[in-house]
Amino acid sequence: xxxxxxxxxxxxxxxxxxxxxxxxxxxxxxxxxxxxxxxxxxxxxxxxxxxxxxxxxxxxxxxxxxxxxxxxxxxxxxxxxxxxxxxxxxxxxxxxxxxxxxxxxxxxxxxxxxxxxxxxxxxxxxxxxxxxxxxxxxxxxxxxxxxxxxxxxxxxxxxxxxxxxxxxxxxxxxxxxxxxxxxxxxxxxxxxxxxxxxxxxxxxxxxxxxxxxxxxxxxxxxxxxxxxxxxxxxxxxxxxxxxxxxxxxxxxxxxxxxxxxxxxxxxx
Amino acid sequence: xxxxxxxxxxxxxxxxxxxxxxxxxxxxxxxxxxxxxxxxxxxxxxxxxxxxxxxxxxxxxxxxxxxxxxxxxxxxxxxxxxxxxxxxxxxxxxxxxxxxxxxxxxxxxxxxxxxxxxxxxxxxxxxxxxxxxxxxxxxxxxxxxxxxxxxxxxxxxxxxxxxxxxxxxxxxxxxxxxxxxxxxxxxxxxxxxxxxxxxxxxxxxxxxxxxxxxxxxxxxxxxxxxxxxxxxxxxxxxxxxxxxxxxxxxxxxxxxxxxxxxxxxxxxxxxxxxxxxxxxxxxxxxxxxxxxxxxxxxxxxxxxxxxxxxxxxxxxxxxxxxxxxxxxxxxxxxxxxxxxxxxxxxx
Numbered sequence: 001x002x003x004x005x006x007x008x009x010x011x012x013x014x015x016x017x018x019x020x021x022x023x024x025x026x027x028x029x030x031x032x033x034x035x036x037x038x039x040x041x042x043x044x045x046x047x048x049x050x051x052x053x054x055x056x057x058x059x060x061x062x063x064x065x066x067x068x069x070x071x072x073x074x075x076x077x078x079x080x081x082x083x084x085x086x087x088x089x090x091x092x093x094x095x096x097x098x099x100x101x102x103x104x105x106x107x108x109x110x111x112x113x114x115x116x117x118x119x120x121x122x123x124x125x126x127x128x129x130x131x132x133x134x135x136x137x138x139x140x141x142x143x144x145x146x147x148x149x150x151x152x153x154x155x156x157x158x159x160x161x162x163x164x165x166x167x168x169x170x171x172x173x174x175x176x177x178x179x180x181x182x183x184x185x186x187x188x189x190x191x192x193x194x195x196x197x198x199x200x201x202x203x204x205x206x207x208x209x210x211x212x213x214x215x216x217x218x219x220x221x222x223x224x225x226x227x228x229x230x231x232x233x234x235x236x237x238x239x240x241x242x243x244x245x246x247x248x249x250x251x252x253x254x255x256x257x258x259x260x261x262x263x264x265x266x267x268x
Numbered sequence: 269x270x271x272x273x274x275x276x277x278x279x280x281x282x283x284x285x286x287x288x289x290x291x292x293x294x295x296x297x298x299x300x301x302x303x304x305x306x307x308x309x310x311x312x313x314x315x316x317x318x319x320x321x322x323x324x325x326x327x328x329x330x331x332x333x334x335x336x337x338x339x340x341x342x343x344x345x346x347x348x349x350x351x352x353x354x355x356x357x358x359x360x361x362x363x364x365x366x367x368x369x370x371x372x373x374x375x376x377x378x379x380x381x382x383x384x385x386x387x388x389x390x391x392x393x394x395x396x397x398x399x400x401x402x403x404x405x406x407x408x409x410x411x412x413x414x415x416x417x418x419x420x421x422x423x424x425x426x427x428x429x430x431x432x433x434x435x436x437x438x439x440x441x442x443x444x445x446x447x448x449x450x451x452x453x454x455x456x457x458x459x460x461x462x463x464x465x466x467x468x469x470x471x472x473x474x475x476x477x478x479x480x481x482x483x484x485x486x487x488x489x490x491x492x493x494x495x496x497x498x499x500x501x502x503x504x505x506x507x508x509x510x511x512x513x514x515x516x517x518x519x520x521x522x523x524x525x526x527x528x529x530x531x532x533x534x535x536x537x538x539x540x541x542x543x544x545x546x547x548x549x550x551x552x553x554x555x556x557x558x559x560x561x562x563x564x565x566x567x568x569x570x571x572x573x574x575x576x577x578x579x580x581x582x583x584x585x586x587x588x589x590x591x592x593x594x595x596x597x598x599x600x601x602x603x604x605x606x607x608x609x610x611x612x613x614x615x
Contacts, residue, residue: 059494090496102491104484114477115484119496121477139477182495 008234009037011072012218013058013186018067020053020242027053028064028242035186037072040212040219042229044253045239046262051222052099054239055188058220059096060084073185090119095184097175099191099222105164109174112163113149116181117142149177153207169200176207180215187211189221193228201225205232226263230254238262277601285559292570305449306569307562312459314561319462319517321541321553322469323510328547329486330506331392333403337411339535341380341511343527344418346518348376350427350527365432373519380511383414388504396499415532424529429522433457458520465516466554469509473550482506486548540595546608556606564590 013035020028028050035041043051056062058069063083072078073092084094095116104112121138150156153173158166163174172192179187192208193201209232211217223229229236230250238246238253240262246253253259292298298306320338327335352372362368391406433454440449473479485492485502493499514535521531537560545556567590575581598605 061490061494086490086493087496087498090494096494098491098494102488102494104487104491106487107480107483111480111483115480115492115497116495118477118481118484135477178495 007038007216011035012037013072013220014070015054015058016068016070018054018057018064018069020050020057020062020064026242028057028239031067031239031242031244033237033244033247035218035220037218038212038216039234040208040221040232042233042236043220043222043239044224044226044229044236048241049239049262050242051239052190053242055096055190055220055222058084058089059094059188060086060089071186090182093182093185094188095179095182095186096188097172097179097190097192099194101168101171101175103163103171103175103178106162108160108162109150109155109166109177110146110159112174113146113177113181114142116178117146119182146177146181149180152180152210153177169196169203172196172200172204173207176204176211180211180217183215184217186218186220189219191222191224193223193225201228208232281597281601285563288571289562289566292566297570301449305451306565308449308451309455310562310565311558312455312561313565314558315459315462315466316517316520316557317537317541317561318466318554318557319513320535320538321545321557322466322550323513323517324538324542325545325547325550325553326469326482326506326513327510328542329550330482331403331485331503332400332489333392333407334400334547335510336404336407337414338510338514338538339532340411340414340418341383341514342518342521342535343529343531344383344414344518345376345380345511345515346429346522346527346531347418347422347427348379349373349515349519350429350522351422352376353429354427365430369431373515376515377512380515381508384504384507384511387507388500392503393500426526426528427522428526429519431519431523433523454523458524461516462520465513469513470550470554478505537591540591542605543595544598544605546605549605549607552605552607560591560594563594 011034014032015034016032018028018031019026031050031054033041043054045051053062057064060083068080068082069084070078070080071084071092071094079092104115107115120142150159153176155170155173155177158170163171166174176189176192179189189208193204196204205228208219208221212219221229221233233250235248236246236250236253237244238256238259240258245258245262246256248256293300293303320342323338323341324335327333327338349372352375353369356362356368356371357365362371387410391410392403395403395406431454435452435454437450437452440451473483481492481497482502482505484495484497485499489499492502517535518527518531521534525531525534538557541556541560542553543556544559545552545554564587568587572584572586575586
């Protein structure tokens with residue numbers, strides 16, 4: 001791990017005092033944490049702890065009632081927002097995958113991942129529409145990039161298959177591929193291993209660590225499987241009932257009494 | 269063979285359509301030449317239905333809006349085209365009808381794109397994530413609004429669009445069939461234009477980056493937003509495309525029937541087409557249009573006389589209701605249409 005620690009840089013994302021409620025239900029209460037460049041940061045907690053809500057706040061799907069989000073995008077300048085919105089998040093270099101898959105099911109694997117290049121396409125819509133000149137050259141360039149991702153994720157044989165027909169584990173990889181196509185600075189993974197068998201989980205762990213090592217992508221992930229989280233993350237935030245109850249390295253979190261209580265129940 | 273057992277109603281219906289189409293020829297009710305003539309006539313009006321149906325499907329897929337205003341858009345675009353083609357020579361002194369028509373077409377196209385932009389700005393943007401019924405009601409509002417504004421701006425008489433095409437029928441293939449096939453050159457041209465446009469749209473959707481973004485939005489709004497596809501721009505594009513499709517359809521029909529209120533009724537035929545083809549399927553809209561077009565011509569020409577003889581009716585008019593009855597049959601046995609996605613909810 002010492003080799004990895006050397007790569008970890010300054011704070012890239014900081015959330016301060018985030019509170020989010022749906023009507024009377026408090027999903028998050030005064031949650032603050034930060035994420036450093038190039039690290040793998042996990043958010044864990046029992047069901048309903050507010051993990052997905054937290055990710056949705058960072059990505060701008062939910063608007064928190066209180067708090068601030070500071071993100072340092074591609075240009076290196078940290079910007080602070082009351083709330084994000086999904087498009088701005090995407091433009092600033094935040095990509096995400098979804099817990100319940102949100103792929104374009106009728107489209108091929110290749111097309112799905114190509115949509116991730118959308119923001120990188122510069123030629124104007126009319127040229128794109130007729131596939132002429134610069135637009136065609138650009139399309140081919142993006143296509144080459146996407147082929148690299150397909151190779152990386154080892155899904156070459158399914159390139160032309162409609163995503164809806166693939167088994168679940170492979171769909172999860174396509175979801176990751178689409179996010180990678182955006183060349184994100186920060187990658188949010190919402191339960192990337194939910195519903196997978198052991199072999200699929202091992203593959204996914206390998207891909208996540210490779211993405212982190214090879215592309216230097218900062219990763220925030222939500223996961224239920226504690227052993228997986230402890231293996232691959234640098235630091236862990238623990239949420240319970242929408243509040244932060246622990247934050248630190250896997251070892252620190254493991255020995256934290258409040259965390260043990262939340263997961264195993266406490267004797268009253 | 270559980271598959272066959274489950275699918276028998278739709279199989280029967282499709283088989284019925286096929287038998288119905290083959291019967292006139294098999295039973296010797298018509299000479300081969302006449303049969304082909306009716307078939308061609310059906311295909312030519314069918315391709316126009318496909319065109320309008322495509323407008324429905326595009327908007328429904330990309331924004332989840334069942335666009336009731338499609339018919340009104342056809343009328344509005346046709347009115348704009350007819351009146352502009354009339355005014356431009358008067359105002360500018362352009363003699364050539366071709367140039368005048370071209371200018372009128374381009375301006376009408378710009379109007380439809382502007383209309384798409386306004387719809388997004390003033391209506392859709394404020395109704396994001398609302399129920400389907402709310403959006404449907406909004407398009408009903410848009411329907412009456414553009415019907416009214418259309419009349420205020422362009423007038424409410426019957427206008428004509430003169431594309432300068434010969435309307436006289438010509439005989440073709442008289443070597444192959446006895447008596448030849450009577451075909452109207454204007455219809456042929458119209459079918460060709462509509463067919464090309466349908467093809468161009470299909471290529472646009474399947475092969476270009478913009479098309480890919482449109483399909484992505486159609487599949488999953490949230491995911492599309494998370495990868496930075498701008499929903500608002502996409503909506504403007506689909507409504508603009510639907511507007512241009514409406515313009516072409518309106519121009520072709522207008523030139524055939526005259527530009528008048530009944531154009532909205534012809535456009536309404538796109539409803540049975542999308543029910544038959546599936547509201548979410550582009551190929552479905554194309555094939556559905558052709559089936560309805562051919563079906564109603566066959567019903568009129570071959571089924572009509574039989575019904576009249578059997579029940580001693582006054583006859584005629586089958587063309588007007590046949591499409592709707594067919595759509596009703598489809599709703600009973602296969603509500604998602606031939607190619608639509610079957611909606612499965614996990615519980």
